[in-house]
Amino acid sequence: MSQIWAQSAQPFSRSGSGTLHVRTCRVADPASLRPGPMALVQTLSSAGPMSAGGGGGGGPSGLVEPPLVAASAPAAPEPEEPVIDIVINNVVSSFSVSCHLDLKHIAQNGHNVEYRRENGMVTMKMRRPYTTASMWSSGKITCTGSTSEAEARVAARRVARYLQKELSYPARFRNFRVVNVLGTCTMPFSIKIADFSQKYPRIACYEPELHPGVTYRINHLKATLKVFSTGSITVTAPSVSAVQQAIEHIFPLVYEFRKDKSPEEAAAAAAARARQLAESDLELDDSSDGSDD
Amino acid sequence: MASSSGRKVQQIGCPAHPEAHLIEDYRAGDQICSVCGLVVGDRVIDVGSEWRTFSSDKNAADPSRVGGAENKLLGSSDLSTMIGDARGAASFTADGQSKYQNRRQMSSSDRALTNAFREIALMADRISLPRTIVDRSNNLFKQVHDGRNLKGRSNDAIASACLYISCRQEGVPRTFKEICAVSKISKKEIGRCFKLILKALDTTVDMITTGDFMSRFCANLRLPNYVQRAATYIARRAAKELDIVPGRSPISVAAAAIYMASQASEDKKTQKEIGDIAGVADVTIRQSYKLMLPRAAELFPPDFNFHTPIEDLPEL
Numbered sequence: 008m009s010q011i012w013a014q015s016a017q018p019f020s021r022s023g024s025g026t027l028h029v030r031t032c033r034v035a036d037p038a039s040l041r042p043g044p045m046a047l048v049q050t051l052s053s054a055g056p057m058s059a060g061g062g063g064g065g066g067p068s069g070l071v072e073p074p075l076v077a078a079s080a081p082a083a084p085e086p087e088e089p090v091i092d093i094v095i096n097n098v099v100s101s102f103s104v105s106c107h108l109d110l111k112h113i114a115q116n117g118h119n120v121e122y123r124r125e126n127g128m129v130t131m132k133m134r135r136p137y138t139t140a141s142m143w144s145s146g147k148i149t150c151t152g153s154t155s156e157a158e159a160r161v162a163a164r165r166v167a168r169y170l171q172k173e174l175s176y177p178a179r180f181r182n183f184r185v186v187n188v189l190g191t192c193t194m195p196f197s198i199k200i201a202d203f204s205q206k207y208p209r210i211a212c213y214e215p216e217l218h219p220g221v222t223y224r225i226n227h228l229k230a231t232l233k234v235f236s237t238g239s240i241t242v243t244a245p246s247v248s249a250v251q252q253a254i255e256h257i258f259p260l261v262y263e264f265r266k267d268k269s270p271e272e273a274a275a276a277a278a279a280r281a282r283q284l285a286e287s288d289l290e291l292d293d294s295s296d297g298s299d300d
Numbered sequence: 301m302a303s304s305s306g307r308k309v310q311q312i313g314c315p316a317h318p319e320a321h322l323i324e325d326y327r328a329g330d331q332i333c334s335v336c337g338l339v340v341g342d343r344v345i346d347v348g349s350e351w352r353t354f355s356s357d358k359n360a361a362d363p364s365r366v367g368g369a370e371n372k373l374l375g376s377s378d379l380s381t382m383i384g385d386a387r388g389a390a391s392f393t394a395d396g397q398s399k400y401q402n403r404r405q406m407s408s409s410d411r412a413l414t415n416a417f418r419e420i421a422l423m424a425d426r427i428s429l430p431r432t433i434v435d436r437s438n439n440l441f442k443q444v445h446d447g448r449n450l451k452g453r454s455n456d457a458i459a460s461a462c463l464y465i466s467c468r469q470e471g472v473p474r475t476f477k478e479i480c481a482v483s484k485i486s487k488k489e490i491g492r493c494f495k496l497i498l499k500a501l502d503t504t505v506d507m508i509t510t511g512d513f514m515s516r517f518c519a520n521l522r523l524p525n526y527v528q529r530a531a532t533y534i535a536r537r538a539a540k541e542l543d544i545v546p547g548r549s550p551i552s553v554a555a556a557a558i559y560m561a562s563q564a565s566e567d568k569k570t571q572k573e574i575g576d577i578a579g580v581a582d583v584t585i586r587q588s589y590k591l592m593l594p595r596a597a598e599l600f601p602p603d604f605n606f607h608t609p610i611e612d613l614p615e616l
Contacts, residue, residue: 197546201507208504215508215549216476217491236547266543 093254095247097189099151100159104167104178110144113174131166138162149186156185156247187243190250194238194258196265203234203264228253234261312341373413373442412455416441419459426482427474429467436466440497449500453493457485461493468505473512475551477579510535510554513578517554520577521569523562526604531561533601538592542599545591555580556588560596563614566607571616586616 110129114122120131129142138152153159171178200221204213213221220233230244230253244250314333322331331341351363386398424434440462460483467474480487511532518528535557538544545553555578562569571582596610
């Protein structure tokens with residue numbers, strides 16, 4: 008784990024020429040990336056009621072291996088490749104069960120549901136995968152909180168299955184599509200967002216009074232990226248591959264405005280990360296102890 | 301003499317030179333033949349002004365005018381006559397009711413525009429904005445209104461956003477909070493309308509800098525001129541040249557710079573006072589100040605005379 012962080016912390020100046028080649032962008036399953044906050048939630052919740060202790064929220068929950076973004080031959084072979092890890096935090100999907108749902112009946116007889124009359128929808132939370140499904144009386148259901156496209160599909164099917172079995176609706180799984188994917192990634196350098204926003208005046212919107220980040224829209228991918236001065240970037244896009252393409256698109260643009268951290272700042276950031284690692288290790292140890300009973 | 305019935309002839313002509321062009325002299329009310337100088341027309345109605353106005357007082361009604369100036373923004377469709385307000389005894393009946401009651405016939409699109417212009421003028425008046433900003437704001441509003449992209453939004457919100465944009469475009473930006481203070485719309489809504497208007501009109505605005513607000517904040521705090529200059533210098537160095545405060549809003553940096561400059565001079569202001577004027581929370585000033593304090597020696601202008609030396613600047 009520390010290896011990933013160490014890689015990310017390497018300065019990019021080893022590239023030699025001013026241009027940067029995005030070598031590898033790996034979309035990581037947060038369960039395998041222990042320091043991630045989502046991973047924490049997943050492991051905690053999975054270690055709770057399920058007796059299967061240890062390990063993230065199930066192995067095959069979507070480790071996406073996209074094709075390597077090919078770089079042209081570098082000037083000199085590099086000892087470590089700069090890797091940017093994109094963590095997918097949220098996948099929102101929508102599907103239909105193609106039958107009318109009686110919300111009051113579901114609210115009274117279902118488990119883990121809550122009914123909000125003013126919105127006209129029933130929210131059902133599932134433990135594994137940890138997701139929330141919002142159902143409308145028309146039969147349309149929106150499922151949020153999953154961490155990969157495959158997991159979203161599993162969660163959606165589980166909701167439909169629950170409606171079918173427990174509440175005996177003639178439910179069918181139709182029209183599943185992923186609506187929105189939220190991913191975050193951190194650049195190993197800080198970014199001068201004021202200059203960045205001035206270079207792209209129409210596409211990038213920076214209003215320091217309204218939001219501390221630059222909002223950059225990529226129209227052909229339908230992606231919206233928020234770029235922050237610390238180097239974090241959040242992307243919302245219609246699919247996981249779009250998220251990856253968006254990051255690849257923005258990387259050279261942002262690399263131009265990088266600001267290498269001064270030694271004190273780098274030390275401070277490393278100390279903060281080490282602290283975070285230690286805390287998450289502690290919590291995971293506690294939870295795994297609990298589930299080993 | 302003039303026109304015979306039926307046949308169209310030139311109305312008046314010089315008897316000696318019927319084809320000659322007539323020169324009209326408005327002062328005397330004559331029409332003069334251009335060839336021989338004979339005066340052929342008389343008592344042509346003088347279209348000069350009735351009154352001679354000498355006072356340049358804008359507020360006094362100009363007696364030469366029959367009505368107000370036409371407002372180009374309000375659409376030139378409205379050339380109808382409007383009955384004015386009831387004044388004088390003759391406009392009231394014996395019971396005390398006004399005789400002419402129906403005064404409502406203005407076209408509805410004009411009504412929305414007029415209301416919005418009045419709102420903009422009111423808001424601008426509260427913060428004493430000059431006429432140029434108000435006019436620019438009215439123009440923006442008319443453009444947005446005609447474009448109809450923001451049709452669903454409240455007109456007051458669009459008006460506030462137009463005022464904000466015009467202040468920015470004139471080079472004297474006001475913070476969102478200052479516009480909120482004179483408007484009943486929330487900052488969030490004004491921000492949303494602002495972004496939508498920029499997209500609808502396909503314009504961009506310059507980014508705000510720390511120096512834009514210095515004179516206003518310092519004047520409200522009644523700080524002497526040399527403190528204001530020092531604060532401007534500090535803020536510019538911190539934000540632009542040394543980039544010590546990444547990601548901080550320029551307003552917060554400006555407030556922290558004012559705090560630093562005032563603490564080093566005789567007239568010390570507290571963070572709370574500065575926060576009240578600038579619309580920034582005092583913890584925010586504290587955070588920016590903490591970032592700036594380690595490099596205070598580089599930030600101050602070289603010719604600043606310190607009432608309190610840099611080592612004694614407060615740590616908070």
